Amino acid sequence: MFSAAATDSEAEEQSDRSPLLQDGAINDGNVASFPKKAQVPVCCSARYNLALLACFGFFVVYALRVNLSVALVEMVQANISIPIGNSTYACPEHPSSSGRAHNKTGKLHNWDADTQGWILGAFFYGYIVTQVPGGYLASRYGGKWLLGGGILLTAIFTLLTPIAADLGVGYLIAVRVLEGLGEGVSFPAMHAMWSSWAPPLERSKLLTISYAGSQLGTVVTLPLSGLICFHLDWTYVFYIFGSVGLLWFILWSWITSNTPETNKAISEEEKEYISASLKKQLSLTKTVPWGPMLKSMPLWAIVVAHFSYNWTFYTLLTLLPTYMKDILRIHIQENGFLSALPYLGCWLVMISVGQIADYLRENQVFSTATVRKMCTLIGMIGPAVFLLAAGYTGCDYTLAVVFLTISSSLGGFSMSGFNINHVDIAPSYAGILLGITNxxxxxPGMVGPVIGKSLTHYNTIEEWQTVFYISAAINVFGALFFTIFGKGVVQDWALGTHHSHTN
Structure with missing residues (x-):
């Protein structure tokens, strides 16, 4: 199966490498007259400033998304998720668990396991609606205000979450759906911006820096939410992170621009470098080739891989704090820290692999297609193996956390795999493609928490093993599908020609 990742035709290999810049831009066999890459600085450059601010933005995106996963543990009456007659825990309480902090004022709710599953999944019912429209609007009008406005709305609704929860579960679900609508445009809008900002040889670096903010947001939010719940109150989780979202929006509005051409701080050398590097990769037509696009197997390879990876990702993202509490019996103060470890590992791997992936492509060690497939295989099959192993650690919480951390860390490879492959196969329509795949x-975010909660009514280790088996199987299937059908070159339909031989 791996051989399929490395057997692109000679023509595709050459097409893969030809637009990539080394000492200059390739223009019909001649070197274009613009500064060499070595002369275009990385430090303080406009494109890397955009990557860092985008990183902060996706930090906020995931902070506003995952804070409920920890807060919900404290919002619900103790043991409410365990049916009467089955209230014994699978594992003994962890000795360092110190109990609930005193003098809390946040209201506790009698929500059963199924209700909690619907609350956790509600976000994604809004999130799915704005994916494709967000990608289309960003590709046509730019992603700056779409991304900024979406996160601003999410921050506002996050601030309103405690009020909604006190009014009733229906109001809380409605607020979470509205937050999903706001965040649904974030990834497609950012992909659309990168199609104008990221030189081909720097795509892995720039996109992994920006999207690594999602992992960093999870790393910080999970433990910090636990500490806030323990020392203050669960309501402050939403007040604090909602305020951080407002701060980011001010910075984003002030500093960023849709394209290099409209950026006031960019140097002429950097602007020319970016423009020349993308000259032969963007479509000359404004009409979206919906037919050829939706018939393209490389696109569907990304769809399947993205779906499969997110099943495991969202299952852990929403249910890991519950697993820590109900199975491993770790208190909320430790729960957040230990739940964050897998995402800390993923963040470190994501950043490192992004650098390595572009090094391999720049030095023509492997083609783009091969790099994307290698990263996808490691980033999806590796997590599946260690996720299954975590389900068989019993009550050894140390080993369980180690395996879950390794599983999520290896998932960081996939960011340099299928996750940014949209920009490889259709830079002009990358935002729309990400809207489709996302x-x-x-x-999985909509149904994963519901299925996970429905399979773990009694909170037994065997029930959680079933959850892990399902996630692992889906992950492996997605990795193999992308390995067979994924591509690494710009498709003909993305350049305005509809006779693509790579579909």
Whole structure:
């Protein structure tokens, strides 16, 4: 199966490498007259400033998304998720668990396991709606205000979450759906911006820096939410992170621009470098080739991989704090820290692999297609193996956390795999493509928590093993599908010609 990742035709290999810049831009066999890459600085450059601010933005995106996963543990009456007659825990309480902090004022709610599953999944019912429209609007009008406005709305609704929860579960679900609508445009809008900002040889670096903010947001939010719940109150989780979202929006509005041409701080050398590097990769037509696009197997390879990866990702993202509490019996103060470890590992791997992936492509060690497939295989099959192993650690919480951390860390490889492959195969329509793939990839977020909660009514280790088996199987299937059908070159339909031989 791996051989399929490395057997692109000679023509595709050459097409893969030809637009990549080394000492200059390739223009019909001649070197274009613009500064060499070595002369275009990385430090303080406009494109890397955009990457860092985008990183902060996706930090906020995931902070506003995952804070409920920890807060919900404290919002619900103790043991409410365990049916009467089955209230014995699978594992003994962890000795360092110190109990609930005193003098809390946040209201506790009698929500059963199924209700909690619907609350956790509600976000994604809004999230799926704005994926494709967000990608289309960003590709046509730019992603700056679409991304900024979406996160601003999410921050406002986050601030209103405690009020909604006190009014009733229906109001809380409605607020979470509205937050999903706001965040649904974030990834497609950012992909659309990168199609104008990221030189081909720097795509892995720039995109992994920006999207690594999602992992960093999870790393910080999970433990910090636990500490806030323990020392203050669960309501402050939403007040604090909602305020951080407002701060980011001010910075984003002030500093960023849709394209290099409209950026006031960019140097002429950097602007020319970016423009020349993308000259032969962007479509000359404004009409979206919906037919050839939706018939393209490389696109559907990304769809399947994205769906499969997100099933495991969202299952852990929403249910890991519950697993820590109900199975491993770790208190909320430790729960957040230990739940964050897998995402800390993923963040470190994501950043490192992004650098390595572009090094391999720049030095023509492997083609783009081969790099994307290698990263996808490691980033999806590796997590599946260690996720299954975590389910068989029993009550050894140390080993369980180690395996879950390794599983999520290896997932960081996939960011340099299928996750940014949209920009490889269709830079002009990258935002729309991500909207399409992320629409399918949102379905696991909608149904995963509900299925996970429905399979763990009694909170036994065997029930959680079933949850892990399902996630691992889906992950492996997605990795193999992308390995067979994924591509690494710009498709003909993305350049305005509809006779693509790579579909």
């Amino acid at each position: 629409s399918f990839a949102t379905i």
